[in-house]
Amino acid sequence: MIKPFKLRKSKAELNSTAGNHLCGMILGNLPQSHLPENFQPRRSNAIADRDILLTQIGLHCNARTDFNDIDLYRNDTVFKNAFGLKTIASEPVFRTRFDDLPGERTHAALRTLNLGLLHNRSFGRVDADGLELVPVDMDVSPFDNSGSSKQGVSFTYKKHDGFAPTFAYIGTEGYMLDCELRPGKQHCQSGTPEAIKRAAQMLRHLGLEGQCLFRLDSGNDAEDNFDPFGKNQFIVKRNLRKESLEQWLALARRVGEKLETREGKNVYTGFVHHLHPGGNEDRPCVPVAFKVTERLVDHDGFELLIPEIEVETYWTNLPCAATTVIDLYHDHGTSEQFHSELKSDLDVERLPSGKLCANRIILLCAMVAFNLLRTLGQEMLRHKHLAPQKIKVQRWRMKTILQNLIYCACRIVRHAGQTILDFGRHSPWFDVLNAVAASFA
Template sequence: MPNIKFRASRRTLTSHSGLSIIGQCIEIAGVDSIDGRFPTTLGMRTSDVVKSYLGLLCLGMSDYDAIENFRRDKPFQQLLTLQKVPSAATLRQRLEKLAANDLQARTATWSTTLLSLIEAPITAETTHVCLDIDTFVMDNSNSKKEGVSRTYQKVDGYTPIAAYLGNEGWCLGLELRPGKQHTMKGSNAFLERVLPRAQGLTEHPILLREDSGFDSQAHLALLERQRQAFADEGRRLDYLVKWNPRGSATADRDTWLAVAADYWQELRPGKRQALWTQTVSIHDDNKTEYVVQRVMRLVERTADRDGQLLLEPDYELEGWWTSLDEAPEAVIKRYQAHATHEQFHSEIKTDLDLERLPSGKFATNDLILHLAQLAYNILRLMGQLGMTGELSPVRHPAKRRRLRTVLQELVHRAALVIHKARQIILDFGQDIGRMTVLKTLRSRLRYPRGTPC
């Protein structure tokens, strides 16, 4: 075993050199502008409080006490351009006060500002850029936090709603909800907030995808009105919403079998399916009628995949509300890609350490999720610009990197901090690969368009 000794020196080291890029993104997003709206309190700028917590989230931490490890960490303060680093108590108290003053309403623009100014890549899926909206469960069992209640997954927690744009999964909306709140409650208002953000980021046609929790006549009527509003501006909006049969699949089986009689196709011995499109009239709350189309699929199984015959046929009925003028097979294939957003939920809960929210107050936890939206987009931006293509460190090829991979490869990188000629120099030693990536990112993230930060 080698003879290992330990010693300390006067050199300044950092284990999170990726904060140099995170601080730059926070500046581009315009977080400093809140100081005019929320003035300094007790010598601590509001922007310092918010940027400190954003720094924690971008390091994969969410607990207030984690800030104590950075109060004497000069690189943390300098790379995020902070005048002061708050204590855990100050951080908690100021975030609670900001939540009470509705800072959430201002945070929504930060992500769109960042993505717009940087001209973030937004990849379309075939002809449309997809906008996926869904709720998910955050398990906060065995806690007495405000808003924690029984969720649809039979655990106590919250059911926030999120919106993701493009194949990259840019987060355009992330709002907290009580665990027992139904998916549709407040979803129309959420959609009306998110659509203009998506419209401002891409000129491609937008395809809105949602699961069966959003199946309601009022929601479909809103989608039709939004389609018309887009069309009036020379834009295109389509939607794809999973149908909720609400028991009609069993009650009207004979009716569905009669309709499907002309569409049966055998997939294998003992299994066949019928695909067809039908038009349905719906009404909004004002009794206005809309004619929409629904793609239907009925699957009949008389034997399982191993050839074992069933005692009686098994039927599975599914449907999708859509404005797409495509074949049923193409519509179903487009909806199947909607499942990708489940990974984005997972990254928010695990990679950003937000499964169990830190505050006991609902409004504060809602503010934290709004801040997490920006932190998520910053890390996603670092992954898309710095970890794909030839610039990426040695890893398997991918179109998108998980946030955890960005944290491991780019954020948590050791460097020697050198102050020289009023500059901060990060010395990576022989780690030339990571140095090249961060240097390229620093050059790429210019504001506005070519002007150094």
Template sequence: MRPFIVKQLDYDLTPVAGLALVGHHLKRLAPVFRHIDTALRVVGGVANSDILRSYVGLLVQGKSDFDAIENFRGDAFFKQALGIKLLPSSPTLRQRMDARAGDLFDFMPPLIETLLAGARPDYGVLPCGWVALDVDTFAMDNGGTAKDGVGRTYAGVDGYCPLAAYLGSHGFCLELALRPGVQHSASETQFNFERVIPMAQRLSAAGPKAPILARLDSGFDSAALMRVIESYNHAGQPQVDWLIKWNPRTTHVVALAERLDADAATLWEHPRAGKRVTVWEESLSIEGIERPLRRVLRLTERTIDAKGQLLIEPKLTLDGWSTSLEARQFDAKAVIALYADHGTHEQFHSEFKTDLDLERLPSGKFDTNYLVCELAALAMNILRLMGQAGLHGPNAPVRHAAKRRRIKTVMQELIYRAGRLIEHGRRVILGLGANDRAASAFERLHWQLAGTGG
């Protein structure tokens, strides 16, 4: 083996050539960025739009630390790829986000909606014809810190409990709203719905033209929230249905099991020895909602556990799901299966925390971390669009077949590409290596985005 000789070359190289593709998506957001700079004018300094572009450029690489921007000071490619006029220093990036976070909140939903409306991606419509709107909270462990809003979460760790809303089964995020760790799931959720549900309706009307199915867990089991969701059903807008896990609260499960066992009309299924299940429906009446509603219930009795161990007393499990879906289209088992599919969104939470490095948020200020989360939703959507367009097809990098690529995979295959920056004849060329297996997919995606005005 001949030893390597390491030396610094006299021409520019970049390890993140994929930022050129990110820049195409940011061009779609130019009208919103101009609005930001007009509303929040800066004299003689870094524009607020450049602050946002710079931080998105870090997030799509899986970097959330403000100090990471120092690695790109003097990097012509980073600025040109993302359309940045003046690159901020680390202190400027941190201080501006601290100072302007509250003012920038209102611009985050338009950035996300403009991106998705312009791209019109495949959101992933359910087989039943509805497009899912999965809303949930999850825990971010920020223990051992004195950050604003850190508290004991439902998961038993000190941190935050942001609320995320994903449109479609492919995980496009409409909102990642930071919340204090102690905040209950249903608290103030109606304010999130004010932004998320109309946005989902507009995007669905422009794209799949499908009704929307809001799916939420038992933490959102509230008649008030059901009325809020129902209030968005207006003529000319996609219909919004909902499927919410029921919270049994004070239900006496043993007494209910005895009543069902004594009823000859109860139908029991026996999926294995020592386990029986019955499913039934009840009508549901909620003041302020006129259309028929129902609750699907399932009681499971186990006398032998999954390992074959006999139980001294039967173990009873009661589950329920409240829904506005019509019984003639969705029987009880279909409703249960639709809610089981809701669990897919847990993968999207994981991508925020690991792939985008947001488990521990970078600032001590709550508003700044809130802005970081909203920008992370924008960055996730950009990476989703890149993966959907660039990692499928005959010339895509070799990977196992999949309908959706994980964010980390998109970074590995499209962001982390070595490139040489060449200026020749008033042109700027981004050269990829002769042995780069992703070069053809990269080039195809570049011209596709350039041709659509991205």
């Protein structure tokens, strides 16, 4: 028989999100100039623009997206002190202030803040036959906002109403380099050259120019994308459009290398060097890595009357084997996990505002929060020997970071002019939290 507990309230000040303290420490190490106090003149008693943006970043660090969620943190001592907030706005004020923020200057400030956060990080690299490169994965991942009448919501290629934001992730850990919220009906190639150029400029600020590998899918097979890559390496999957599969098979038999496979299946890989991006012969040729698969017998051993032909081709300037190029592009699929972490773990999909300009700012705030949590997760892995369980992964999902680090309970104790977070007698992750805090102190 289960013995019921008695419930009561006391005067003790408890908190269930003590991990916000670590996010605030990471932010506190960045220059305050990255995020100005106000972007335009305000009344002397008005809440600063910086506090509005930091509040939104803090909400995202707790997987909160709705404006209404701010009421949960208005009396939260840890949340307020961690993010350096003088005042936490009420929900109506918080909602309307996003409409007043100047778009371009706010975007630039948040991107600068995010870049400052990335300056202190090291990025995992991929091996391209001895050439160690930092991957930069760019892609569009639609947000499902079906049933809403928000500005910019329209029919996406995923066959639902929503937005079509573009993202750029850097490193094998999945830090977010840049993002941009776009209307759902906007084609994935529209605005991509500008996004690549902006990402390349960020890489220069990080001191990584010429050390990165851009990876894009076939929706971005356009000649305008190649100049913005600059000195960096790239792999862009080609859109075969109306090209003949039979001609590719004949070409592969002639110039490709045949790989060892099962009986009834022929696979050829190699390079061709005579193709121009966009079919524009005024542009220089770009090497194309290919993989052509011919199936004469199916998996069950039955001969096919008409052979099945599959062709994969990739624009690239990598000086490595075609099989390496293909494997590196397939690894680009890992970025889908990063999209999932943002949309599912942090609940950043149904954006809260009805105005596109406000939602663009909110998505950039989510980018900063995403990198704060990613930094926290990677720092935790540096101290995994202190963890209460064995950790064998190279990267923690956002959900795991939230559950183990952010949602740690503590008691707030005020004594001798100090505020102390008391984690009690048994807090499994305290040693890790303490070590991470010491590394940013």
